[in-house]
Amino acid sequence: MTPRLPFSLEGKRLFVAGHRGMVGRALLRRLAGEPCRILTAPREALDLRDKEAVGRWFRRERPEAVFLAAARVGGIFANASRPAEFLYDNLAIATNVIEASRQSGIEKLLFFGSSCIYPRLAPQPIAESALLSSPLEPTNEPYAIAKIAGLKLCAAYRRQYDCDFVAVMPTNLYGPNDNFDLSQSHVLAALLAKTEAAKREGRDVVEIWGSGRPRREFLHVDDLADAALFLMKNWSEESPINIGAGSDLSILELARLIAGIVGFKGRFAFDREKPDGTPQKLLDCRKLNALGWSPHIDLAAGIAHTYDWYCAHREAAR
Numbered sequence: 001m002t003p004r005l006p007f008s009l010e011g012k013r014l015f016v017a018g019h020r021g022m023v024g025r026a027l028l029r030r031l032a033g034e035p036c037r038i039l040t041a042p043r044e045a046l047d048l049r050d051k052e053a054v055g056r057w058f059r060r061e062r063p064e065a066v067f068l069a070a071a072r073v074g075g076i077f078a079n080a081s082r083p084a085e086f087l088y089d090n091l092a093i094a095t096n097v098i099e100a101s102r103q104s105g106i107e108k109l110l111f112f113g114s115s116c117i118y119p120r121l122a123p124q125p126i127a128e129s130a131l132l133s134s135p136l137e138p139t140n141e142p143y144a145i146a147k148i149a150g151l152k153l154c155a156a157y158r159r160q161y162d163c164d165f166v167a168v169m170p171t172n173l174y175g176p177n178d179n180f181d182l183s184q185s186h187v188l189a190a191l192l193a194k195t196e197a198a199k200r201e202g203r204d205v206v207e208i209w210g211s212g213r214p215r216r217e218f219l220h221v222d223d224l225a226d227a228a229l230f231l232m233k234n235w236s237e238e239s240p241i242n243i244g245a246g247s248d249l250s251i252l253e254l255a256r257l258i259a260g261i262v263g264f265k266g267r268f269a270f271d272r273e274k275p276d277g278t279p280q281k282l283l284d285c286r287k288l289n290a291l292g293w294s295p296h297i298d299l300a301a302g303i304a305h306t307y308d309w310y311c312a313h314r315e316a317a318r
Contacts, residue, residue: 009036015063018070022177026225049092058100066109074184083142090146109165113147125284137278171244175221176309180317204266209274212252219245220302223295244283
């Protein structure tokens with residue numbers, strides 16, 4: 001298809017699917033100053049897994065652009081214990097919203113994938129071309145397969161229907177409104193919640209799953225929202241595009257950084273019976289950087305901001 005750039009949001013009806021999640025809330029914050037009308041649909045009013053309901057909603061509300069940020073998400077434990085939900089729900093959400101967008105003539109759709117789509121042992125940093133080049137990480141394979149299907153669906157709709165649908169691949173995210181439930185949370189939120197609790201309760205040990213050696217990259221969700229808006233306006237290609245921070249650190253280094261911010265003076269214990277997951281996951285973001293975007297929020301400052309938010313919302317967040 002011929003790219004329609006730059007894409008203007010002025011006067012557009014923009015649907016943020018998944019507006020109550022961490023990414024969706026960040027998008028709403030970022031879009032507050034944009035000259036467009038924001039459309040949202042709470043889960044109790046619209047189940048995105050229901051194809052007929054999604055089609056009716058699109059025909060009634062007539063959105064002109066879509067941020068598809070809705071998803072069932074969780075850490076290693078949640079993925080391992082509920083693989084069918086992670087695969088089915090994310091497949092259903094992606095297929096229903098993308099097809100309804102096509103049928104209703106949406107001008108542009110941006111689909112949020114995930115860096116977990118890439119192979120377990122992909123060369124570092126991971127370029128977009130690494131997709132499907134070798135086996136996935138088993139601990140999050142159902143979620144990854146659903147996200148791969150979503151981005152491939154966007155590509156197929158571009159080819160067959162000339163739809164301006166694009167896919168972005170964010171790295172590991174953190175920030176306000178993250179999930180701090182230890183049965184579902186990702187590593188940064190889990191470590192922050194554990195460390196805060198240990199300090200508050202006077203305990204001197206925080207448990208870390210695995211060896212602490214895997215390396216991860218972390219991007220503040222407000223940086224993701226800024227990048228997504230930038231790409232909505234300035235990106236129109238079939239291939240996905242990575243969104244990352246540009247550097248990584250080990251899980252142990254992350255735990256020490258969080259301890260310093262929280263003021264925890266104790267030690268860490270490693271539960272080596274728990275999985276490490278992918279050994280390293282650092283995205284190659286040269287494609288995005290070449291377009292003129294780079295992150296602005298330093299990791300330590302971002303964690304400190306997230307810690308303040310968590311302390312103010314601890315009971316609800318957990």
